[in-house]
Amino acid sequence: MARYIFVTGGVVSSLGKGLSSASLAYLLQSRGYKVRIRKLDPYLNVDPGTMSPFQHGEVFVTDDGAETDLDLGHYERFSGISAKKSDNITTGKIYNDVLKRERQGKYLGKTVQVIPHITNRIKEFIKNDANKEDFVICEIGGTVGDIESLPFLEAIRQYSNEVGKKNTLFIHLTLVPYMKASDEIKTKPTQHSVKELRSIGIQPDIIICRSERTIPLDQRKKISLFCNVSIEDVIETVDVKTIYEAPISFNKEKLDERVLKFFNIKSRKKVNLLPWKKITQLVLNTKKKVNIAIIGKYVELKDAYKSLDEALTHGGIANNLKVNLIRIESEFLKPSEIKTRLRDVSGILIPGGFGKRGTEGKIAAINYARTNKIPFFGICFGMQMAVIEFARNKLSIKNATSSEFGPSKASVVGLMSEWTKDGKLMKGTDKDLGGTMRLGSYEARLKKDTKISNIYKSQRINERHRHRYEVNINYREDFEKKGMIFSGFSPDHKLPETVELNDHPWFIGVQFHPEFKSRPLAPHPLFSSFIKAAKINSKK
Structure with a gap:
């Protein structure tokens, strides 16, 4: 039977519950145990798919x-578990499921x-599809104290x-x-948060204390x-310089040891922190760097492109250098400013997004990247904008656009009407936005001897999608x-998956x-190759 670890948070949000859960998952894995991580979100949206990145991040x-x-991105990046x-479940999904059952008469006339x-449905989610794991971590x-939670x-x-x-922690x-004014570490917020948790009937077994400074022993004793x-179960986590230090920090504080001791089990293997130490040393100490511009609509909020930021950092790790991200708001990027704003960048990236706002700034930046190599x-x-820029400036289709932005006679990007998934025909729509995308x-399938197939070293790949508009294949020739x-194309050759320029050092x-x-x-491999190309460009 799986053992369950529940991670809650108090005082303020964004303390790092996700990073703490992911780090603990890695440490338990490294000790030889099979781990699963889950997230229970208290908001009423069925999922975050229709939420603004400004509200909820990526x-x-x-x-x-x-x-x-x-x-869940943190979970995957640290544990390697897909x-x-x-x-992942939300209050909205829970209530949606319960109300559907009620409409179907499955509660046999009882008052719902x-x-x-609701609590039974949550418990169903917690234990569902978790038969082979040694530990299930639920964030x-x-x-604590929010009515939603x-x-x-x-x-x-x-x-x-x-x-x-004995099976739950x-x-x-x-x-x-x-408090800078009094030069003191304050434990009272922690005491009140735990008091609130205990009033619900939950006694924490381990308390992780997030602080910008080391917590003195006397203060830890007070929390205990x-x-x-116990004092050993008051775990300190001081702000780290890079998130890749987190597993090292938690291991140093013996978090994984305390968890195993609670469940009265022994480690199967010795923890291997060498990979994280190497990455931390590289990220913190390398003097080599490359400037990469991310041009998008949500750059004001770092979490809006969290996985993208991390992937670029990983590309830097693969090339033994630091990636300096220059965030540029596309809505306010004027064509006349392009040369000045992008003068010192060695690579340009246009991320995913939706809607017309900010597109002209992106298109102008793509033109600059294409013409200046x-x-x-x-x-x-970003791929769709590259196709529109090329259509306007190389194919002379001056009104080239996407049907996402309104009716047009020159939609080089359009709404997908249908596609195949697991042998089933899927239908596209722009009416109901939630969960209706590919x-x-x-x-x-990648063409042989193209840049991208050489990067992947394969002609068959599997990647994750999130879109409802697609490049119009009728313009291919x-x-x-x-x-x-x-x-690159879908296996049925109907949907373009990748484009590249044959007269450009790296344009994909x-x-x-x-x-x-x-x-x-x-x-x-794509991020490693992109950063390598930017590194070469920076030396010119």
Whole structure:
């Protein structure tokens, strides 16, 4: 039977529950155990797919087509375990499921209530599809005290009683602030947060204290005393210089040892932290760097492109250099400013996105990259913008656009009407936005001896998608005559997957999202190649 670890947070959000869960997963894996990580989100959206990146950060996509919280990206990058639809659920999805059952008469006329019906559905999610794991780590979103989180906290309290307290461990992550005016570390917020948790019926077994400074022993003793945990189970996590230090930091604080001791089991293997130490040394100490411009609509919020930022860093790791990201808001990027704004960059990347806003700035930047032989990487929407720029300036289709932006007689990018998934015909729509896109992992066939097939060292790849618009294949012949090669297609040859220029050192567009599969310990080949090209360009 699996052992369950529930991770909650208090005082404020964004303390790092996801990173803590991911780090613990790696440490337990390294000790020889099989681990699964899950996220329970308290918001009423069915999933984050329709939420603005400004509200919730990026939408992470799994192989099986789930649009999930960005923390699942942390889980995958640190543990190497591919997440599934069954690893992320929201209040909206829970209520949606329960109300469907009620409409179908499955509650046999009973009054449907938060307890037991909502909490029972949460418990079903927690234990579903988790038969072979040694540990299941469940992160509860939000903070203790939020009204939205109450059903989840009640559910995990009940679950602990049902499967036995010896099979469940509660970790509470809290803020221990430093007050500069009085030069003191304050434990009172942690005490109140734990008091709130205990009032619900949950006694934390381990408390992880997030602080910008080392917590003195006396303060840790105070937390131990007032929060009813042993001093060894008060785990300190001081702000790290790079997130790749997190597994090292938690191991140093003996978090994994305390977890194993709680469950009364021994380590099967010795923890291997050497890969993380090498990466940390490189990221923190290398003096070599390359400037990469990310030009998009959501650059004000770093979490909006979290996986992309990480993948570029991984590309830097593969090339033994630091990637300096220059974030440029495309909506305010004027063609007259392009040369000045991009003068010192060695590579240009246009990420995924939706809608017309900011597109002209992106197109102007792509034109600059193409004509000045600067390495360019277009991802999803970025590939579509590259096709539009090429159509306007090389094919002389001056009104070339996407049907996403409105009716047009020159839509070189259009809404997909249908596509195939697992042998089934899928239909596209722009009416109901939630979950109606081409989502998840799809196979692509790459042309032999193209740049991209040489990068992958394969002609068959599987990558994750999240889009409902596609490059119009009817223009293919015109494009290829002018030098833009359609170098990758769906297996049925109906959907263009990749484009590249044959007269450019590195100009590639992909309809999929390779950033979702990049790992610090296994950088994605496209990002490694892109950063290598930028490195060469920076020396010119």
